[in-house]
Amino acid sequence: MVSWLITQKLGEMVKDADTRxxxxxxxxKALTALFPYVVLRVKEGDYExxxxxxxxxxxxxxxxLMWFYIEPLLSALLDEKTPTxxxxxxxxxxxxxxxxxxxxGERLIRLWAxxxxxxxxxxxxxxxxxxxxxQIASWKSPTIPAGMWSWLNMRPSLPPLCSGRYWGSREAVxxxxxxxxxxxxxxxxxxxxxSEWDFLMPRGFDEMCTSIQEDFRGExxxxxxxxxxxxxxxxxxxxxxxxxYFQRDKPELKKESLGLRQDQYxxxxxxxxxxxxxx
Amino acid sequence: MDMIYFFDxxxxxxxxxxxxxxxxxxxxxxxxxxxxxxxxxxxxxxLLRALSCMxxxxxxxxxxxxxxxxxxxxxxxxxxxxxxxxMSAIHALLVSHKGNWLDWTDYKPHPTEYVFxxxxxxxxxxxxxxMVDSKVPRWVLRFxxxxxxxxxxxxxxxxxxxTTACLSIIAVDLWCDISSTSSPTPERYANALGCGRPF
Numbered sequence: 001m002v003s004w005l006i007t008q009k010l011g012e013m014v015k016d017a018d019t020r021x022x023x024x025x026x027x028x029k030a031l032t033a034l035f036p037y038v039v040l041r042v043k044e045g046d047y048e049x050x051x052x053x054x055x056x057x058x059x060x061x062x063x064x065l066m067w068f069y070i071e072p073l074l075s076a077l078l079d080e081k082t083p084t085x086x087x088x089x090x091x092x093x094x095x096x097x098x099x100x101x102x103x104x105g106e107r108l109i110r111l112w113a114x115x116x117x118x119x120x121x122x123x124x125x126x127x128x129x130x131x132x133x134x135q136i137a138s139w140k141s142p143t144i145p146a147g148m149w150s151w152l153n154m155r156p157s158l159p160p161l162c163s164g165r166y167w168g169s170r171e172a173v174x175x176x177x178x179x180x181x182x183x184x185x186x187x188x189x190x191x192x193x194x195s196e197w198d199f200l201m202p203r204g205f206d207e208m209c210t211s212i213q214e215d216f217r218g219e220x221x222x223x224x225x226x227x228x229x230x231x232x233x234x235x236x237x238x239x240x241x242x243x244x245y246f247q248r249d250k251p252e253l254k255k256e257s258l259g260l261r262q263d264q265y266x267x268x269x270x271x272x273x274x275x276x277x278x279x
Numbered sequence: 280m281d282m283i284y285f286f287d288x289x290x291x292x293x294x295x296x297x298x299x300x301x302x303x304x305x306x307x308x309x310x311x312x313x314x315x316x317x318x319x320x321x322x323x324x325x326l327l328r329a330l331s332c333m334x335x336x337x338x339x340x341x342x343x344x345x346x347x348x349x350x351x352x353x354x355x356x357x358x359x360x361x362x363x364x365x366m367s368a369i370h371a372l373l374v375s376h377k378g379n380w381l382d383w384t385d386y387k388p389h390p391t392e393y394v395f396x397x398x399x400x401x402x403x404x405x406x407x408x409x410m411v412d413s414k415v416p417r418w419v420l421r422f423x424x425x426x427x428x429x430x431x432x433x434x435x436x437x438x439x440x441x442t443t444a445c446l447s448i449i450a451v452d453l454w455c456d457i458s459s460t461s462s463p464t465p466e467r468y469a470n471a472l473g474c475g476r477p478f
């Protein structure tokens with residue numbers, strides 16, 4: 001009964017877009033204490049509370065839980081011997097974990113990478129892994145196991161609020177993906193981080209321009225350029241929906257920010273066409 | 280142990296006196312008097328149980344607070360006591376409300392004592408919920424986190440009543456209306472002690 005009441009309350013917490021951040025932040029200690037029980041329900045085959053809990057965490061970003069207290073539990077959930085459903089639960093919350101705050105962050109990242117491979121693929125899993133991967137790459141690149149980059153080629157659909165996509169457009173990440181010397185992965189990366197929902201980090205944007213000019217040049221790259229141009233066309237259509245559409249998910253968004261995105265994606269298109277013209 | 284559930288809440292002052300008679304305080308260090316270890320443990324549990332029945336809106340009588348603070352300083356150190364966690368909880372309830380110093384990592388008592396302790400905290404949280412601006416103390420929520428984490432990782436897990444009490448504590452903090460759910464009953468203390476006798 002109490003479990004049911006808590007699940008209902010979690011549902012209520014995310015209903016009002018204007019107040020949910022404050023509400024969730026004020027209850028972060030209770031939400032943190034609840035986390036092991038939510039996972040316990042998953043272990044017993046009951047996913048309802050976890051779904052409600054995940055909606056709360058996704059609505060709040062990192063301020064929803066006091067992750068410092070959960071680090072040992074998270075480590076246990078990602079452990080090799082942990083049953084798959086529990087790994088799955090840990091992976092779905094992983095985009096909201098401040099990995100860089102953990103004392104033993106590097107070990108946790110290795111555990112996370114191994115656990116990701118052990119869970120059956122679903123779009124939701126792909127979203128979480130790619131979101132987390134791009135965040136980790138943006139601040140602690142050397143710890144990423146090389147095999148993790150192949151997750152980009154799954155190209156899961158990323159949600160409107162996606163920290164990985166935002167931070168993943170940093171110059172360091174663009175350079176890191178370029179250094180893989182894998183054109184498919186590079187293209188997948190660009191297709192994922194280019195989005196109407198975020199503008200690109202200025203230096204990352206410059207590096208992307210360079211990448212198009214250097215990596216996507218030549219006739220053999222026609223197919224890849226076409227894919228990228230198609231993506232830019234889709235983004236242009238989406239940006240035409242106007243400010244109000246975007247403010248439903250990002251109430252703080254300003255008109256100037258939309259304008260900046262339009263300019264960035266137009267510029268990328270221009271360079272792609274230019275490189276294509278030369279081919 | 281009978282006195283733990285056959286107690287009269289009005290006797291809370293006596294429990295404080297009994298407890299204070301079992302301990303010594305030097306500087307900030309609290310120690311049990313030689314030979315009084317078990318008595319201190321029982322007295323601390325009685326006091327915690329008494330506090331769980333207090334009218335928190337009227338606040339624990341001045342007598343209780345005055346007696347306690349006249350002997351035990353706010354910066355008291357309970358390290359090494361047999362009843363360290365119970366004393367720490369009492370201290371956090373009466374003196375140092377945030378209880379930031381309270382670390383549950385090593386809290387692994389006998390299941391009977393664990394259930395008793397969790398039930399008492401649940402009752403205290405429920406009793407304080409009606410107070411204006413009352414929040415569940417963060418050290419109580421950390422207790423819930425510790426206990427629920429044990430439910431997940433420990434084999435066998437702690438007894439179910441501990442999970443129930445922790446969920447109830449969390450529900451109160453989330454402002455769930457749990458008044459219609461099982462209200463605290465003295466029987467659960469008796470059951471926790473395995474006596475099974477009516478209150």
